[in-house]
Amino acid sequence: MATIEPAGTERTVLPGKPPFTVDDLLGFPDDGNRYELLNGSLLVSPAPTPLHQRIIYRLQRLLDDAAPPGLEPLATVNLRVTDSNFYIPDLVVVRAEAASNVELMFAPRHLLLAVEVGSPSTTTHDQSIKPFAYARAGIPHYWRIEPDEGPALYTYRLDGDGYGEPAIHKAGTVAHLTAPFPLAFDPVVLSAEHR
Template sequence: MAVIEPTETSTVLPGKPPFTVDDLLRFPDDGNRYELFNGSLLVSPAPLPLHQRAIRRLELLLEEFAPPTLEPLSTVNLRVTEKDFFIPDLVVVPTAVVEANELMFAPADILLAVEVVSPSTRARDRTFKTAEYAKAGIPTYWRIEPEALYVYTLQDGSYAGPEVYKAGEVAQLSTPYEVAFDPGDLVRPRGA
């Protein structure tokens, strides 16, 4: 078995597998996004510019249409269990929960979880996150890809759907509140 010695460019993480959320809180801020699934570490690099554009535009759109009792937030900490921890790209939560929360949200706080698919997260966002968010009881999950929006709604403990809205058509959505947009506008260049 080969032993990998830390180098100047490697990050030494405290703890050892299986990791817990408490271990994760001691990790260095090294630019990576760390998530946990059953104690296994999931690592993603910082989001690409198109990914950031889509998140920012969707957050602004959701903010515009949100009732005063609900609030969209990007990249929040979602503690599902001691060994399951995710960072959705965007969520919608009750405003009262935001006021009372400092670090972690529980699945019961989340009305909508959104993931914008990147090359490095494609498999996770399409299958794994869909199953985990449903298992956690999150009522609605949106998966955004460059060509479409995929909307999953919780029914009897699993997600129905998805309903698919292609770029170029307007998605008329009512959950968690009424909003309408063309998914293609989330990634389209400014002024195009």
């Protein structure tokens, strides 16, 4: 058994022992934490903050309004890359056919875009681990949103086996994006208070 003690919470005893598999995760308790796997090692993060949720919701609406027929944005889906690599992107864009047919876990081939919204507990993962993992899985586009930067949007495009340097779109300037489909918005709208 493994024990997880996120700051300020009670001890959670997890069944199994490292290295973990996706099948092990299915037996974990629903304790409010997000459990992901990197080569069988647990990546644990707490439930998202209200700001984090606001950014995901606003971006999902923007993507949904701009998406052509046949594509659909979805929040917090299960992404099974291998038996020992499992992630929960904050937001993805998938083909609508996959969204209708996948019951529990998407495969990398289903995703056109994966998005992560930064938080103090996930910064290292979102800036270094996730770009490497998503590129290695063959996901064509990765976006990273940093709330503390205004927010700022970092967009990555797959080039061979990895993502090139990201394009950076700062709050106060309209980002004109072409992939996975045309979309233009100022990143500041993602975190602005409700109108």
